[in-house]
Amino acid sequence: xxxxxxxxxxxxxxxxxxxxxxxxxxxxxxxxxxxxxxxxxxxxxxxxxxxxxxxxxxxxxxxxxxxxxxxxxxxxxxxxxxxxxxxxxxxxxxxxxxxxxxxxxxxxxxxxxxxxxxxxxxxxxxxxxxxxxxxxxxxxxxxxxxxxxxxxxxxxxxxxxxxxxxxxxxxxxxxxxxxxxxxxxxxxxxxxxxxxxxxxxxxxxxxxxxxxxxxxxxxxxxxxxxxxxxxxxxxxxxxxxxxxxxxxxxxxxxxxxxxxxxxxxxxxxxxxxxxxxxxxxxxxxxxxxxxxxxxxxxx
Numbered sequence: 001x002x003x004x005x006x007x008x009x010x011x012x013x014x015x016x017x018x019x020x021x022x023x024x025x026x027x028x029x030x031x032x033x034x035x036x037x038x039x040x041x042x043x044x045x046x047x048x049x050x051x052x053x054x055x056x057x058x059x060x061x062x063x064x065x066x067x068x069x070x071x072x073x074x075x076x077x078x079x080x081x082x083x084x085x086x087x088x089x090x091x092x093x094x095x096x097x098x099x100x101x102x103x104x105x106x107x108x109x110x111x112x113x114x115x116x117x118x119x120x121x122x123x124x125x126x127x128x129x130x131x132x133x134x135x136x137x138x139x140x141x142x143x144x145x146x147x148x149x150x151x152x153x154x155x156x157x158x159x160x161x162x163x164x165x166x167x168x169x170x171x172x173x174x175x176x177x178x179x180x181x182x183x184x185x186x187x188x189x190x191x192x193x194x195x196x197x198x199x200x201x202x203x204x205x206x207x208x209x210x211x212x213x214x215x216x217x218x219x220x221x222x223x224x225x226x227x228x229x230x231x232x233x234x235x236x237x238x239x240x241x242x243x244x245x246x247x248x249x250x251x252x253x254x255x256x257x258x259x260x261x262x263x264x265x266x267x268x269x270x271x272x273x274x275x276x277x278x279x280x281x282x283x284x285x286x287x288x289x290x291x292x293x294x295x296x297x298x299x
Contacts, residue, residue, distance in 0.1 A: 054094060055295045056101040063297070065152060068144045069093045094296070102288040104159035112162045119155050126154075167284050168277035175223040175268055175276070179261040180236050182217040183208050184253050191247045191254035198244055204258045221263070225279050226272050232257065 053066035070089050077084050084092075114122075127136040140150050181204065185191040194207055208217040227233040229252070235245045236257055245257040268276065 051297065053297050054097060055293075056098055057105060057293050059101055059105065061097050061101075064146075065149045066093065066097070068149055069097070071144050098289055098292070098294060099285045100156050100160045102285060102292055103163040104156045106288070107159040107163040107166075110163065110166065112159060114155055114158050119151060119158075122154060122158065123151070164281060167281050171273065171277045171280050173268055173273065174265045176237075176264050177221045177223045177262070177266040177268075178236050178239075178259050179221050180219040181205070181208055181258045181260055182219055182232075183211045183256040184217060185211055186253045188247070188249070188254050191256065195247055195256055198256065204244055208258075221266060221269070221272075223266075223268060223272055223276065226275050
């Protein structure tokens with residue numbers, strides 16, 4: 001739990017003082033005017049700000065919006081047959097709000113501005129798409145949005161999306177890649193036996209066919225950051241073309257790799273590009289989060 005800030009409301013009271021002065025003089029007795037009593041007219045109190053569930057760099061999410069998002073998240077999980085406890089739901093929603101806020105703040109810092117007119121234009125477009133303002137209002141009510149929360153979420157989402165696109169577009173479309181073939185076995189003794197055969201001159205492709213008759217262990221071209229297992233990636237990019245590795249142990253099994261080719265600037269496949277873009281976005285958000293001032297209200 002992050003430390004929370006004390007919230008303090010200051011209401012200013014303004015007053016006016018009316019001073020009247022009159023003088024009545026007689027020929028014989030001067031009279032001294034007595035000012036009327038001071039009259040104070042208090043200004044109406046300022047509206048009490050809605051309590052915040054969390055702030056990121058002093059920009060907050062209200063308790064109402066936070067609770068509404070918890071409801072939407074829980075409903076979405078239930079629709080997929082997943083039951084989540086309140087703590088897990090809150091954690092997931094907090095992570096999402098923090099990511100949205102740091103992205104939105106960066107978008108504004110980079111010059112993206114969504115003013116009220118542009119926001120209303122987006123809302124009007126959405127209304128047209130669902131069949132009119134009444135249909136949009138029905139959709140909002142069904143999904144737990146009031147008008148204020150909907151506008152806030154839409155604005156923040158548009159800003160965050162702009163920054164997201166800026167980050168992922170910075171990922172190059174080409175990268176150093178290696179073409180990998182592997183022998184994957186599930187018994188260490190068998191894997192050691194295969195390695196002994198390879199070291200004795202056995203043909204890698206023939207042994208790969210024995211281990212995997214369908215694909216011969218061909219993993220295709222892969223860039224750095226694409227493989228889920230760091231050990232495999234480290235070994236693959238450390239080999240020269242035609243060389244095979246030793247036995248690499250992972251949670252999946254026991255691997256022996258061979259590099260078939262290497263290209264210093266090969267176009268990424270759509271799947272690899274998407275994976276690297278997701279990695280870039282996740283890393284960016286984690287970096288921003290590590291330096292952000294995040295304050296959670298006490299639960």
